[in-house]
Amino acid sequence: MSKIQRFFHFKNNIFTDRYDGWRVNKMDTVFRVIPYFLRTRIDAQNFFEERIPIAHLEQFVKEHKDEIPGLSIMHIIIAALVRLVSQRPSLNRFVVWNKIFARKHLNFSLVVKRSMTLEGEETLIKPEFDLEDSLQNIVEKVRVELENNQQMGQKNGSDKVSQMLGYLPDFLLRSVVLTLFWLDKIGLLPKFIYRVSPWHCSIFLTNIGSIGVESIYHHLYEFGTCSMFVAMGKKSREYTLDPEGEVSEQKSIVLRFVLDERICDGFYYASSMRALNKILSNPSVLLTPPENIVPDAGVVR
Numbered sequence: 001m002s003k004i005q006r007f008f009h010f011k012n013n014i015f016t017d018r019y020d021g022w023r024v025n026k027m028d029t030v031f032r033v034i035p036y037f038l039r040t041r042i043d044a045q046n047f048f049e050e051r052i053p054i055a056h057l058e059q060f061v062k063e064h065k066d067e068i069p070g071l072s073i074m075h076i077i078i079a080a081l082v083r084l085v086s087q088r089p090s091l092n093r094f095v096v097w098n099k100i101f102a103r104k105h106l107n108f109s110l111v112v113k114r115s116m117t118l119e120g121e122e123t124l125i126k127p128e129f130d131l132e133d134s135l136q137n138i139v140e141k142v143r144v145e146l147e148n149n150q151q152m153g154q155k156n157g158s159d160k161v162s163q164m165l166g167y168l169p170d171f172l173l174r175s176v177v178l179t180l181f182w183l184d185k186i187g188l189l190p191k192f193i194y195r196v197s198p199w200h201c202s203i204f205l206t207n208i209g210s211i212g213v214e215s216i217y218h219h220l221y222e223f224g225t226c227s228m229f230v231a232m233g234k235k236s237r238e239y240t241l242d243p244e245g246e247v248s249e250q251k252s253i254v255l256r257f258v259l260d261e262r263i264c265d266g267f268y269y270a271s272s273m274r275a276l277n278k279i280l281s282n283p284s285v286l287l288t289p290p291e292n293i294v295p296d297a298g299v300v301r
Contacts (some may be wrong), residue, residue, distance in 0.1 A: 018187035020194065020225065021101030024093060024298035035098040035262050041220040041227075044095075046266070048257040050273055052280055054235065055251050060283045068136050070143055074207050077232060077255070078108060078142065079135045079286045080279045081203055086131040088272045089296040092202050093263035094225035097185040100263060101225075102296040106131060109198040109226070110142070111206045112149055124158050124198040125149050131293050135286040158196040181223060199224025209234035215256040227260040 016023040038044040057073050065071055085092050085106055092103045107128040125145040129138060165173060183189045194200050199221045208215060208231060215233030220226060233254040239247055259269060279285060 016099070018096070018101060019191070020105070020187075020200065021094065021096075021103050022296075022299045024100040024102055024296070025300050026298045027100065031100065031262070031265075035095050035100065038262055039098065040222055041095070041260050042222065044260050044262045045220055046259045046261045046269065047217050048259065048269065048273055050255045050257070050277065051252050052255060052277070053250055053252050057280070057283060058251070064287075068139050071135075071139055073253070074210075074232065075135065075139045075142060076280070076283050076286065077230075078205065079133070079138045080276055080283070081108075081205075081230070082106060082129050082131070082133055082138060083279055083286060083290060084272060084276050085202065086290045086293050087275065088268070089294055090264040090268055090298070091228065091272060093296070093298075094227045095260060095262050096187075096225060100298075102299045103202055103225070106202050109201040109204045110145075112146060123149055126158075126196075126198060126201060132289040134289050135283075158198060161193065161196050184223065197224055199226055201226050202228070204229045205232070206230075207232040209253060215254045217256050217258055220258055220260060227263050229258040231256045 034044075054073060057076055060076070061071050061073065089102065092106060094101055094103060105128055107126050110125050110127070112123050112125055125148075127141045127145045129141060133141075165176065168176060180189065180193065189200075198204070201224070204218075204221075204226050206218065206229075212234050214236075215231040218229045218231050220229055233256070235251055235253055238250045238252060240250060241247055257273075261269075
């Protein structure tokens with residue numbers, strides 16, 4: 001490596017990386033330009049839908065409920081997404097201020113309802129996962145987060161910051177929020193805000209099927225770094241007619257994805273959805289760590 005190359009390699013790492021992401025340097029020039037034209041996540045939203053058969057997943061849960069207490073289909077979905085990111089690292093990128101970054105960690109924002117009533121409190125938890133995590137690791141990490149945030153009236157970091165901001169008068173709140181937007185753009189958002197912000201995550205997941213509602217296409221957020229929103233719907237039954245004229249029942253759920261198209265191309269997304277289906281068709285692969293972790297080829301380290 002020449003002196004000039006070493007200088008620019010140093011510059012790219014020191015002056016362009018963020019504490020939450022590495023700058024993606026190796027990419028097609030089209031992708032370098034796109035974030036300057038599609039300047040917001042709302043501009044760049046793509047929508048995918050996947051119907052997932054769940055009869056075999058329900059059977060899998062029954063077979064492993066003693067080995068993995070608390071296991072549910074939602075845990076399998078989370079584990080499948082973690083495994084997917086370990087093999088499709090571009091899904092864990094984000095765009096801030098027209099620049100593409102590879103996230104330094106993998107975490108989910110999850111909506112938790114503390115009481116299943118109309119007036120029941122909601123809060124958000126943000127468990128962090130390792131790319132090597134097995135299904136059992138993931139169930140345990142989610143359980144710990146839930147236990148720490150499930151009590152009625154309890155305030156976690158996200159609740160406390162929201163409550164504090166809510167006390168500010170309108171003119172001051174507007175100024176504070178604009179300041180936070182700007183600090184996030186230049187990578188200087190205070191870390192305590194980053195840690196509690198549900199909008200700074202790899203994947204935002206909501207299981208609205210748990211309250212008997214079909215999945216929706218949920219918009220992405222301008223504040224933060226979330227590039228993927230996934231909504232799980234309720235369990236449903238479909239009846240199909242096979243070539244022999246026999247009627248069969250199939251249980252399934254619908255996953256709806258809203259994705260930021262600036263972080264990777266459509267073919268990459270489509271192949272990732274096929275890979276997700278493959279993982280979910282054989283959930284036993286999630287019982288062990290992945291054989292290998294694929295690094296993000298766009299990052300020079």
